[in-house]
Amino acid sequence: MLSQVEQSKTLATLLVDDDDQFRAGIRTLLSFSQIQDRAIKVIGEANRPALALSLAEQHTPDLILIDMELIEGDGLSLLQQLQDSNASSKTLVLSGHQEDYWIYQAMQSGADGYVFKGQVSQQLLDAIATIMQNQIYLPPEVATGFFRKFQKTQASLPSQIGQPCNLSERESDVLYWLVQGASNDEIGKKLYISVATVKTHLTNIFLKLQVTSRTQAIVAAIKMNLVQS
Known part of the structure; x- marks a missing residue:
């Protein structure tokens, strides 16, 4: 150790x-x-x-x-x-x-x-x-x-596509930049909010999407068509 x-x-x-x-x-x-x-x-x-x-x-x-x-x-x-x-x-x-x-x-x-x-x-x-x-x-x-x-698996998951998860407008903005691969610092700069606020939004996003990591959040966002590229 x-x-x-x-x-x-x-x-x-x-x-x-x-x-x-x-x-x-x-x-x-x-x-x-x-x-x-x-x-x-x-x-x-x-x-x-x-x-x-x-x-x-x-x-x-x-x-x-x-x-x-x-x-x-x-x-x-x-x-x-x-x-x-x-x-x-x-x-x-x-x-x-x-x-x-x-x-x-x-x-x-x-x-x-x-x-x-x-x-x-x-x-x-x-x-x-x-x-x-x-x-x-x-x-x-x-x-x-x-x-x-x-893209191939989305068709087999119709119940998840478009499933509401009650994200706020700001949470949707944070999720968009998360999917683009932005860091917390980069998200904060793009949205003119502090890193602490970004982390708070991410915590809420994880809870609403029922995930525990950034990777899982991105997976869920794409499956559910929550972001547009």
């Missing part, structure tokens, strides 16, 4: 992947990197969901990097279990799967971002920096598949 001083200076990270060689490569990359003046410290590694959950509970990492293919399970089940346990860790998927299904399911299961393994060297640090600022990271090649899957 890291001390409070160490926690403030480091970004505690858990690596979850069934490929020992890939984990070693990520560990090496992270050892030479910093995010927001915090050194990245790998505090544990796992190749199966059960071990990952145990390590996450023991160490409470700031960040968990998750592969979709794991021994005795998969990344989707792990994401869901982390979400069900109300874990505070940010989760970033690093996967060789480029199919729309995996991208859609990962984000719907609570992932804060998704990066193809073939793009890790170019995108990993940017992705980590983005999600640690409470934003969602989806590079263009991933976002395309994510929203394409939404």
Whole structure:
């Protein structure tokens, strides 16, 4: 367990992947990197969901990097279990799967971002920096598949489309910019309100949409046609 001083200076990270060689490569990359003046410290590694959950509970990492293919399970089940346990860790998927299904399911299961393994060297640090600022990271090649899957599934969710949730006009404005990927600070500047007010609106939005994260709010907003691109 890291001390409070160490926690403030480091970004505690858990690596979850069934490929020992890939984990070693990520560990090496992270050892030479910093995010927001915090050194990245790998505090544990796992190749199966059960071990990952145990390590996450023991160490409470700031960040968990998750592969979709794991021994005795998969990344989707792990994401869901982390979400069900109300874990505070940010989760970033690093996967060789480029199919729309995996991208859609990962984000719907609570992932804060998704990066193809073939793009890790170019995108990993940017992705980590983005999600640690409470934003969602989806590079263009991933976002395309994510929203394409939404378009295909909307027709099968007629009861949710147009479902009223009593958002105020200001909450709708905040939700619009949230879907565009804006940070709390950026939303505040665009709407001429304080960050504290943005957070209050987000809390109300989450309650009305019955979600617990920014990712889930975006998923719900798109499903229910609450925002227009």
